[in-house]
Amino acid sequence: MLDVARIRKDFPILERKVHGKPLVYFDNAATSQKPRQVIDALVRYYEEYNANIHRAVHTLGEEATAAYEAAREKVARFINAPSTETIIFTRNTTEAINLVSYSWGNANIREGDEILLTEMEHHSDLIPWQRLAAEKGATIRYIGLTEDQTLALDGIENLFEANTKMVAMPHVSNSLGTINPVEKIAREARQRGVMFLVDGAQGAPHLPVDVQAIGCDFYAFSSHKMLGPTGVGVLYGRRDLLEEMDPFLGGGEMRRKVTFEGATWNDLPWKFEAGTPNIADVIAFGAAIDYLTDLGMDNVRAHEIEITAYALDRLRQLNDITLYGPPDPADRGGVVSFNLGEVHPHDVGQVLDQYGVAVRAGHHCTQPLMRSLGVSGTARASFYVYNTPAEVDVMIEALKAARDIFRLPEHSAP
C-alpha cells in the first residue's frame, strides 16, 4: 500500500488553503498536482543544462539530449513498449490522437469506411474522427452503454462490420470511471484487421499499462494527468504502422535530407517531432514517471480502489445522490460522478469550493454522453495518490451543506 502521509509531503501545493480551508484536490482527472521531484527537475534543467537537443556538439547540448532521450526510455519501460522508437512526444493526448487521425487516417480511411467509437468518448477522441469522416465520406458508429454504464459488448464477435477500419475508445472513461476491456477489443480487432487506438489519458496515470499485453495499435496519454508538467503528451504506435505513416508536422528535426525540391523523412521517432520539442517538460515528465514507478502502479491502483470504494459508500449513505458508472470499484478508475438531487452541478461545485474541495462540474467534454444520460452535467470527484478518506469526509460534509442551502426534501435512506 501507499504511504500517503509521506507522499503528501512531496506535494507543496497540498499545504495551501482555499477559503481558509485545507485544499482537498479532487480534480485529478482534469490535471494532477506535481511533486517536488518534478518541479526540481524542471528547475535543474533551466539552471544547469538548458540547451537545444540533438544537434549540439557542446556539453550542455549533449546533457540535454541525454536527459530528453532518457525520459523516452522511461516512458517506454513504463508502458512496456517494445522500443523507444515507438514512443513519440506530442503536446498532449489530443495532439497524439490528431496525429493518428491525420497521418494514418488520411492514407487509410476511404469513402464508405466505418470508424467505431463509443458513447463515452471524450471530445478529443471524437472530433478528430468526425473531421476525418466528413472529409473522406466515412461513417462513425458508436458502441452503446449498459445500465451500469459499461460498454454494451454482447455479441462482441459481431462488433465489427466488413467496412470497419478503426476502433477507438478510452481505456478509462473520464466521466464515468468505467474501465473498458481493451484487451478483449484488441483481440477481436486484430483478427479482423481493424486498427485499435486507446485513449489512455485516464488509463496510464492510474492503472498498470502494458501496451504489448493489451495488443493495441496506438495508445495516447498526457504527462500532466500523471504528476508531470503540462505540454507533454505521448503517442505509442506499432512500429510498422509508424514507419509507413507520413509526418504530421513539417519542420526541423523530422527530415533526414532537405533540398529545394523536397526532403526525406528522419527515422522514428523524430520523424514525428518536428521543431524544438518541449525539452524541459519532457525531462520533468521523466521525473514523474520515476516517482510513479517508485510507488508501483499496482499500489497506485490498489489505493484508488480503496478510496473510490470509500467514497461510493459514503455517497450512497447520503440522501438524494445519483451515482453514475459501474457500482463495483474494481470495474472503475478513481472517478466518481454524481448529482445531488435536482441541484445543478455548478451550484454543487460552488458550495464545495467554499469548503476547500475542488471537484469538476459540467459535461467533462463528453456532451453526447451527458445527453444520453439525460443530464446537463455531473459533479465529478477524481482521486490520486495523495488523496485520503478523511478528505472524502470533508466533501461529504460540504455536500450536506449544499443540500441544506437548496433545501431538498428530507426522506430516509432506503
Added chain:
Amino acid sequence: MTSSREEYARQESDLDELYRDIILDHYRNPRHRGSLTDPSASHEGLNPLCGDEVTVDIALRDGRIEDIAYRGSGCSISQSSASMMTEAVEGKSADETRELIHGFTEMMRGSDDIDPEALGDLEAMAGVRKFPVRVKCATLAWHTLEEALDEAAKAS
C-alpha cells in the same frame, strides 16, 4: 492571516450572499416559467461555457411588455435571475426595460454608476459579483431579453 474561525464565518457569509433567500425562492418557485402562445418575439440565449439555456418570450402591446415568459435549464443563478427579471419588467415600456437591462448588467459589472438599492429585489444578485465565473449566469436572461426586444423592434 485571519483565524480559522473568522475564515469560517466569512465563507458562510460569502455563500449566504451568493444564494440569498430571494434567489433561492425564485429558484424553487419560478415565476412566468413557460411559453407564450403568440409572442411578439422569442429568443434563445446560451452560455456555452457552462451549458445554461434560457429562452425568453415577450408579448408587446402599445410598446409595453404585456406578457413575458421564460424557460430553460441551468444553475440556480441563471434560472432565478430569469424569474426575477420577468417580474421586474412585466408592464414596463420597451425603453424602461432597456434602461433596467442596462442598470442590471452595469451592477453585475461592478459599475460605480449604479446604486444597487435602486434596483429593488434585483439587488440580491449583487452578491454574485464576488464569484466572477457566475456573473455570466446572472446576466444570461437579461441579454436574451434584449435580443428579443431587438427582434420585436425589427419585426414591427
